[in-house]
Every structure is written in structure tokens, then in C-alpha cells.
Amino acid sequence: MKAIVISGKETIDLKDLPTPEKKSGEVIFSPKYIGICGSDLHYLADGSVGQSVIREPLIPGHEISGVLDELVTIDGKTIPAGTNITVHPATFGDKQDQLAERPEIWPNGRYLGSAQYMPHTQGGMVEKMAIRPDQIRIVPNNLSLKSAALAEPLAVGLHA
Template sequence: MTSTTTRPAMRAVAAHGAGDLRLEERPIPVPGPGEVAVDIRYGGICGSDLHYWRHGAVGEFRLREPLILGHEIVGRVRTSGPGTPVAPGTPVAVHPLVSCGKCRQCRAGRRNTCLDTGYLGSAARFPHVQGGFADVLVVPAERVLPLPEGLDLRLAAVAEPAAVAWHAVRQAGDVRGKRVLVTGAGPIGCLVVAALRASGAGEIVVTDVFEAPLAVAEAVGATSVIRVGGAADPSQTEDLAADLAIESSGTSAGLRTCVFGVDRGATVVGLGLLPPGDTPLPANAMITRELRLVGSFRFDTELGEVLQALADGRLPVDPVITSVLPAAQAGEAFELAADPARSCKVLLDFAASGAA
């Protein structure tokens, strides 16, 4: 990790290539008409941020220019552009999705699968969509959501990944009273557990290869946990006969565990993104067991619902936040976030003081 020696106008955490993460100087952006500038307080480190840092790419999306990372962000409105009546100081979450609003997916109300989509902190487009790991971020006013009364910024920082989990549970259908298998107890998997609990699931069984994330899963609502090995061996869950499963590990072993861990006629929701290229799939078992495989990608309107659920206590996400480090220690924070045995969700704190 390198840093500029002069005092920056604004700090930003940017990936310049594989293994090249920098805390660097960027000009402070100024909002135009219909825009707001947000003083970022917290930013959650996501798996995609880790991929850009480690590999210079997420799947097929490769860095072609320096990219400010971060899309799990909250803060307070700094200033508004002309004709934008958002009061300075308003605590807000930022919706990271940039959709075209015109394609057939957007017209059908599926902005998360927009044919020309962008996302904060993403190299899917060129020029890249710069992210929110910075002292100040300017976005269209319609993409900031004021926080419900009483919701503090630290908990709100988990709203974006919680919305991903909320959308996955919605893709699964009615989960009330059902036995659910969740493979992978990383931050998203644990937030899936919290969302399942909030949605009335009867039994939630979680698998992972590490003990620490399983403890977090129990803290947010898992009724039982299973530590599994790295091989694609479903023997520990094959008699579970779950009503549905949500795969959040992003591994072929996790997907296989789901296929053999659910009952015949059940639904498997694919949430964790698998490595690029073809993935081995027990297709014959899916066919003969009449399973339904449903994808789940990002989210759309769920962010507002999640913010309200956080405010009223239905989503017990506090155990998911295992570390909060100053933005000046971004390198250390990324190292910690990359170690699932030591962390779940790691937040960067961009504030000059500890006050929320």
C-alpha cells in the first residue's frame, strides 16, 4: 500500500492493478444540478473490492484505469447542487446502481438486470464507474436514501449487502416456517441468515469451512451450523431434505452441497458469484430430483426496505460487523477483510473523529 506525502484535497482508496492499492489524493467533487455531495462516513469492504485489489479484476471485468473502490457506503449530505432540496447534514445511504432506465429490463421493473448497467466501484464499463471509498462522493439526488429516524450510520453501512441478501430471500419465495440450507457464512451468507430470520424461516442450517463465520451465523439467527471440508462432499447434509437452499459461498462445492441438501422438488437460489468459465454442476441430480435453480443478482428497491428493517430491529446485523478501521489504514483493513478466519464485515471509517 502506498500513499501520497502531500496533504490531499480528498482521500480516496483506489486500485491501480493487482496488489496495488493506494490511499491517494483526488480533487473534491462539486455537485451539479440534481446532484448531492455526500461526506462518506463508513464504507464496507466487499468481496468485489478484494478481487480488484488482489487480482486487478472481478470475473471478466478488468481494471483499465485506476478505480476508486467501494459501493457499501453511508454518510451525511455535504452540499446539494442547484435546485436540489436535500438538507446538509442529512444522514443517507447511497444506492450504488446506475441503470439506463430505457432497456426492456428496466421497463419491466428489473433495474438490477439492466442491459446497460453500472455500479459504483466497478470496472464493468469504461471509463470505470468510480466508487465511494473517498471522503466525498457526488451522486444524483435520487440515489441517496435518508436514513430512518434512530438508525445510526454504522449499522446503516451494512444496508447494501443486506439488500443483496434480502433480494435473494425474495427470489426464494415464501420461506415462512421452512427449513433452509445456506452454504457459505461470509458477510453475505450471514446477512442471508438475518434476512431469513426476519422473513419467518423455521429452521436455518448454515455450512462453512471456518468456525469463526459460523459463530457469526449463529449470532444472527442460524438454528444449526455445520463445518465442512473443502472437497465437494455432500455427506454431512445429504439427509437434511431442506425445503430450499441459498448458495452464498460462490464455489462449486457449495452449489453441490445445495443440490444434495434439499428435498426433491425444492428450490436452490444461486447468489454467490462463481469463478469465470464453466462450473461443474450435478445436472442429472437436478433433473431427476426436479429441482429449481434460481439466480439472484444485486437488488433494486430492497434498499429502502432493508433500511427500515434495520431501524426497527428486525435485522440483527451488528454481529456481522467485526472490525472498523480508519480509512488511513485501508491496507490493513483489506488484509483483514480477506481473512475469513479473522473477520466478517470490515468497515472503513472516513471520519476525522470517532463521533457518529
């Protein structure tokens, strides 16, 4: 499969990589649109974002929309292959009871397309990607996949 890979400061390539193998419980989808975030630009221009330094090849991209390649059941509801989705890019970290309503700031959280930890958390600038069902957000029929790729930056703005 094709993937965009940033290997360090000012080093970006289109590479052929193995198709991802899904872990237990994951599903495969095909990204169609990817936003280019400020963090992606910093990884390319500087090789880092703050203290997150590229130490291994990084696939950028956390503003993603695409199509499910297989059916998945979430909360008893079957979502068929071919469904348009966007992806919640976070894996929340270690639960903090005093911050139960703020999982986005729990320690050790991970985000797609991030060099914060080793191994890096690979992003969505790929032809195929494995994700957890809890990351899936179904795109309404009246919203294009192109616009749906902007769901994550819109959510950040609304959250702020």
C-alpha cells in the same frame, strides 16, 4: 481530498485527488462508513472481478453511508444538509419493456466502484462524493451510520 485507489493486482494507495465537481442535478455528500465487498477484495487481489478488469485507477466501494453536505429537494421534500444517508449504488441501464420490473438486469447498468466499463465507475472510498438525488436513501434516526453502510448487502440478501 483523500481517496483509496486500486490501480491493479495487489496495488492499493491512499491518494490526494481533486474534490469532485458535481454535474447538473447532483449533490455532494461526505461518506463516513464504507463496506468492503467481495468485489473490492477481488479487484485488489486479482486486478479483476470476472471479466471486469482494472484498466485505470479505480476507487472501490459501493456499500456507503454518510452525511449530505448540502440540501436537496426530492419529490417536493427538502432534505437538509447534515442528513444521514445511505446510497443506492446502481445506475440502471437501457430500459427493457419486457423486464420493466427488473431494472437491475437491464443491459449497460453501472454500479459504484466497478471496472466493468471504461471509464470505470468510481466508488465511495473518498472524503467527498457527488451522487444523484435518486440514489439517496435517508437513514432513520434510530440507525447508526455504521449499521447503515450494511443496507446494500442486506438488500442483496433480501432480494435473493
